[in-house]
Amino acid sequence: MSSVFTKILSRVYQKKEFSVSNDEIDNLEIALNASSLVTITDLNGNITFVNQKFCNLSQYSKDELIGKNHRILKSDYHSSDFFTHLWSTISNGKIWHGSIKNKAKDNSFYWIKTTIIPFFKSGKISKYVSICQDVTSEIGLSEKMNSAEKFSTVGEFTSRLAHDLRNPLAIIQITLENFKIMYDVDEMKQKQFDKVERSIARMAHQIDEVLDYVKEKPLHLREIHFSEILKDTLDSFKIPIGIKLIEPKHDVIINCDSRQLVIVFSNLILNAIHALNGHGLIVIGLEENNDDIIIEIEDSGTGISKKDLHHVFDPMFTTKQQGTGLGLVSVKSIISAHNGTISVSSPPTIFRIKLPKNHG
Numbered sequence: 001m002s003s004v005f006t007k008i009l010s011r012v013y014q015k016k017e018f019s020v021s022n023d024e025i026d027n028l029e030i031a032l033n034a035s036s037l038v039t040i041t042d043l044n045g046n047i048t049f050v051n052q053k054f055c056n057l058s059q060y061s062k063d064e065l066i067g068k069n070h071r072i073l074k075s076d077y078h079s080s081d082f083f084t085h086l087w088s089t090i091s092n093g094k095i096w097h098g099s100i101k102n103k104a105k106d107n108s109f110y111w112i113k114t115t116i117i118p119f120f121k122s123g124k125i126s127k128y129v130s131i132c133q134d135v136t137s138e139i140g141l142s143e144k145m146n147s148a149e150k151f152s153t154v155g156e157f158t159s160r161l162a163h164d165l166r167n168p169l170a171i172i173q174i175t176l177e178n179f180k181i182m183y184d185v186d187e188m189k190q191k192q193f194d195k196v197e198r199s200i201a202r203m204a205h206q207i208d209e210v211l212d213y214v215k216e217k218p219l220h221l222r223e224i225h226f227s228e229i230l231k232d233t234l235d236s237f238k239i240p241i242g243i244k245l246i247e248p249k250h251d252v253i254i255n256c257d258s259r260q261l262v263i264v265f266s267n268l269i270l271n272a273i274h275a276l277n278g279h280g281l282i283v284i285g286l287e288e289n290n291d292d293i294i295i296e297i298e299d300s301g302t303g304i305s306k307k308d309l310h311h312v313f314d315p316m317f318t319t320k321q322q323g324t325g326l327g328l329v330s331v332k333s334i335i336s337a338h339n340g341t342i343s344v345s346s347p348p349t350i351f352r353i354k355l356p357k358n359h360g
Contacts, residue, residue: 037112037132043125045069057112057134059105075109077101090118090128099135110136173200201237219257219337226286226295227251229258233265242279245269248286252293254355260334267331268297268351275301275349288357295353303347312344 032038037057040049050065058065058073065072078101089096096116103109112132118125176196183189230247239245254261272282276299285296304312313332335342340355 039130041128073102075101075103090116093118111139223253223255224258229261232262245282264331272299293355298350
């Protein structure tokens with residue numbers, strides 16, 4: 001380590017009450033380097049020394065950091081008031097303690113618990129020494145716990161709200177059917193009824209997506225033919241006249257929770273229907289090998305853009321005006337619970353599901 005840092009350690013630890021040998025100073029250097037991230041800056045915040053541990057975390061080399069201001073690591077997470085208070089504290093000769101979110105060279109973020117100590121020469125501040133600890137994982141865990149707690153509360157409220165909406169929606173559906181019976185239905189009235197029915201179906205689907213996402217879903221495994229799962233799926237909605245759906249020519253037995261897989265295939269087929277805008281082809285492929293069953297759902301639509309492709313399984317992400325952004329999240333969660341995987345490629349848009357034959 002530089003002679004400058006040796007002198008600083010000597011000033012810190014050489015008190016009138018005791019003396020410190022050069023060997024002990026060297027040991028203190030080693031201990032500090034091994035346990036902490038250390039930087040030294042001048043009065044303007046420009047870096048004059050940095051240890052290797054800091055370089056490893058920030059992903060910058062010493063040559064890239066020496067002479068640069070700490071702003072090179074700025075994440076834009078903290079407000080200007082945060083740094084104003086920090087500089088006010090240390091420029092007045094006081095020690096500052098706090099946690100800072102920085103941005104590494106690869107644009108990833110990390111948190112460091114930091115102590116900044118002003119050092120004096122001839123009664124004036126000459127430099128600042130920062131001693132830091134990487135607390136990224138601890139803060140990440142805390143954020144996840146807070147997020148989980150909030151999600152639990154929001155999930156419970158959302159579940160109750162969705163259940164409450166189902167009753168009036170069912171009444172609207174029954175009333176619509178009664179209107180059809182009570183009045184002569186000509187072509188114009190039928191078009192109006194169709195609009196209402198589509199709106200009811202869309203609302204019911206969105207409510208189901210929310211409930212599928214927030215409720216607990218323990219698996220109830222049993223062996224069942226894929227054709228039965230597909231039949232239950234297709235019975236739950238209408239396929240527009242202009243869309244042709246091609247089913248697999250052969251069948252397989254799957255060890256699964258069939259009710260949850262109906263949710264999976266309902267979401268994927270409805271997404272394919274929406275992508276076709278009333279006209280096109282949906283092909284369901286089915287394969288198996290010694291270990292897995294592979295199911296593919298392909299549509300002849302225009303496909304998913306490259307910028308959206310990597311986000312389709314993200315919560316709240318949707319490209320549909322009436323979408324909840326929860327359908328594909330639930331799909332991935334259900335497939336993962338079956339120890340399977342799901343992926344997507346486009347164009348053409350193909351969702352590929354791989355389910356293990358043996359869940360043990």
